[in-house]
Amino acid sequence: MKKFLSLFLAAAMILCMMPAMAFADEDFSMQPDEKVKLELKSGKTTATVTAKDNYSIVAEVTGTEVDKSQVTVTLGMQNIAGLGIKDMKKHELTFNTGLASSEVDLNVWLENVLKFSGCIINGKVNDKVFDYTVAKDDDSPKWMATPNTEDAVRAAWRTLTGTDLLTANTNETADNSKIIIGHGAYLQIGKEKLVFDEKDGNCTIDNISTAEGLSAAVNTIKEHAQLTTDAAPAEKNIEIYLPKGSVLQISSSSVTLKRDMYIRSDVDVAAGENAPLAALRTAVNGNNDAMAEVIKALVNMFNNVVKSVDKGSFDVELLGGYTVTYNGTSVTVPYGTAVSKAIEKLNLTGTQFNESGTVTEDMTLTKKDPTPPSGGGAVTPGDNVTNDPGDKTTTADVNTSTGADGKATATVDKTTADKIVDKAVENKSEEIIIDAKTTGNANAAEINLPAETVKDIVEKTEANVVVKTDVAEVVLDQKAAEAVAEKATTGTVSIVVEKVKEDDKQVHIELKVVTANGNVTDFKGGNVKVTLALPAALKDKEVVCVYIDEKGNYTKVAGTKNADGTYTFNTGHFSTYAIMTAEEADKVIKAQEKAKNDKLKAGVKATTIKASSSAKKKSITIKWKKSYGYKVDYFQVFRSTKKNSGYGTKAFYTTKSGTQKSYKNTKALKKGTRYYYKVRGVRKIDGVKVYTKWSNKAIRTAK
Numbered sequence: 245m246k247k248f249l250s251l252f253l254a255a256a257m258i259l260c261m262m263p264a265m266a267f268a269d270e271d272f273s274m275q276p277d278e279k280v281k282l283e284l285k286s287g288k289t290t291a292t293v294t295a296k297d298n299y300s301i302v303a304e305v306t307g308t309e310v311d312k313s314q315v316t317v318t319l320g321m322q323n324i325a326g327l328g329i330k331d332m333k334k335h336e337l338t339f340n341t342g343l344a345s346s347e348v349d350l351n352v353w354l355e356n357v358l359k360f361s362g363c364i365i366n367g368k369v370n371d372k373v374f375d376y377t378v379a380k381d382d383d384s385p386k387w388m389a390t391p392n393t394e395d396a397v398r399a400a401w402r403t404l405t406g407t408d409l410l411t412a413n414t415n416e417t418a419d420n421s422k423i424i425i426g427h428g429a430y431l432q433i434g435k436e437k438l439v440f441d442e443k444d445g446n447c448t449i450d451n452i453s454t455a456e457g458l459s460a461a462v463n464t465i466k467e468h469a470q471l472t473t474d475a476a477p478a479e480k481n482i483e484i485y486l487p488k489g490s491v492l493q494i495s496s497s498s499v500t501l502k503r504d505m506y507i508r509s510d511v512d513v514a515a516g517e518n519a520p521l522a523a524l525r526t527a528v529n530g531n532n533d534a535m536a537e538v539i540k541a542l543v544n545m546f547n548n549v550v551k552s553v554d555k556g557s558f559d560v561e562l563l564g565g566y567t568v569t570y571n572g573t574s575v576t577v578p579y580g581t582a583v584s585k586a587i588e589k590l591n592l593t594g595t596q597f598n599e600s601g602t603v604t605e606d607m608t609l610t611k612k613d614p615t616p617p618s619g620g621g622a623v624t625p626g627d628n629v630t631n632d633p634g635d636k637t638t639t640a641d642v643n644t645s646t647g648a649d650g651k652a653t654a655t656v657d658k659t660t661a662d663k664i665v666d667k668a669v670e671n672k673s674e675e676i677i678i679d680a681k682t683t684g685n686a687n688a689a690e691i692n693l694p695a696e697t698v699k700d701i702v703e704k705t706e707a708n709v710v711v712k713t714d715v716a717e718v719v720l721d722q723k724a725a726e727a728v729a730e731k732a733t734t735g736t737v738s739i740v741v742e743k744v745k746e747d748d749k750q751v752h753i754e755l756k757v758v759t760a761n762g763n764v765t766d767f768k769g770g771n772v773k774v775t776l777a778l779p780a781a782l783k784d785k786e787v788v789c790v791y792i793d794e795k796g797n798y799t800k801v802a803g804t805k806n807a808d809g810t811y812t813f814n815t816g817h818f819s820t821y822a823i824m825t826a827e828e829a830d831k832v833i834k835a836q837e838k839a840k841n842d843k844l845k846a847g848v849k850a851t852t853i854k855a856s857s858s859a860k861k862k863s864i865t866i867k868w869k870k871s872y873g874y875k876v877d878y879f880q881v882f883r884s885t886k887k888n889s890g891y892g893t894k895a896f897y898t899t900k901s902g903t904q905k906s907y908k909n910t911k912a913l914k915k916g917t918r919y920y921y922k923v924r925g926v927r928k929i930d931g932v933k934v935y936t937k938w939s940n941k942a943i944r945t946a947k
Contacts, residue, residue, distance in 0.1 A: 276847040277873045281320040287311035299397045301389040364557035370579045372400035373762035398794035409564045422450035426487030437475035443468045480508040504565025506578040512552040570609040601736040629663040631671040638668040639677040652686035656693040665700045677710040688742035689713035695732035702729045715741045716776035724770025735760030748781040750824030766817045775812040789813040792820040841930045847874040848927050853939035855923050864944045867906040868923045876902040876925030884920050913946040
């Protein structure tokens, strides 16, 4: 399910921000490495965006004339375990515009789109940042959006689909494509704001494939939405707000928001036009052929977007909505909002609260008590920071609270943070210890400290940073701390340690360093030492440590079982790790290697080759082109003077590499004789030769 949503949403984002593109297959089909394929057909034009297993998006357009009366959309899915889909499954839906059937030349309407050469997309999902490079193929009308760092893209979509933001469902008994826009949703562009609050209840659009088509959908939106043209500026040029409960359903597959969602972008939609939404409203309210004017206004807006981002870059943020509550009153704000801003929205400016930093989860504010409790025992900031000159350590005991979900949270306030740095400098400490352990047994811990403090530790001391929690002890050496300081220029640094699974065979922990500029996943040559207590069932067994990547693949990591029943491993990047029995690790890794090889074999076997030939005096040249997706080690060229036999079992010619794309045959040629050539690729996988499909036969008569 996560993989399906990751790819589908990635494809949707690219589709919204770049020209319509397509694979030009006559019949709808999918390659083995394709997970989701979205195809649009209208008139003589076919357009498709395909999301691949490696999160790249490949797209192409064929034809430039569309039938303005309708468009058919086909969504294909395959090999998506979360939906129980193995073989290809497709959903098809025809949208009727309500306009008379006639052909429209896209060269006139989408001049900028068809000239689009590429751009950079900078994305963020909550705290996960990633970027795509979009480029046009020089030899064909094809574009590709490639993630610059695949792990970063995977982490971002995992945040979107693997937390509490979305839920997906497939119900084979339901087949009703629809969109449900929650009451209060809005679209803001500059000072224009289209708000869905004109009519009580949600706005449900489920009639787009009826005879009324898009006209009915537009009328439904008109009933629910109103436009203001002098709204207060949003955080970015475009802001979309969708309340929780909003739904996108395609046939029997649906995605529902479990939290409010904010989508922001700095794209210049107007591109010289002062009021694109007002222009759209004028088109909607037109009397003569209003639907045509609506479509034209939408196309013009899209065309302007493409023009503004071509050869440039733009930002897109998808942020969950989190609630901040005080005394029974709540306000919803996007992920990463300053707590002080949430307090302002609650009309509590001037009141002092214990919480600070940014909103990264639902939270309840607690009012500061200016008077310390009587009876002794009150600790003032700084009293909990001590030096040990003998061990060269500075230790801060920080207050930690554990929620009902078992997560322990500790925040180092500014006064304590300054004291930590000052005392570490004074003591020439080699370790700065932040002790956030509790008397309980929390299954997750989050330690927050000012980004400025991390910078000061790096610049003013030579100390390693030790964080002690109930889940694990984490030690960042100076180089790792430097990588964190480089990323965390402002705001708060959060070190998160979470036990995500534990049984008799294994214990999994997830490690994160979260900053306002995104997660720190690579410590740039620095080292982090992690020590955690082994479950009782593992203490007497042979155990190993494995790194689990975003695809769930296991890789062994060096580690040591300690005499005190703990286990220590070192890492240069944060992700998910597991301590497990060696037997279980070997079993999983062997199964994964087999699955990987099986997938490669299937991909190579499904690879197609297109061959062609040309002749000159005493030579025939054969050229071929392999389908995109799977590499081969070399190619074999077979020759015969008969169309369907006589090729033999030994190749007439074998290339030296899998990148060679032609062969010039000059030997054993007889003038006037017709020769037939066919080509196949070969790749050795797990000691076995695997062959691509045969090419078509390239036929040429020798001169």
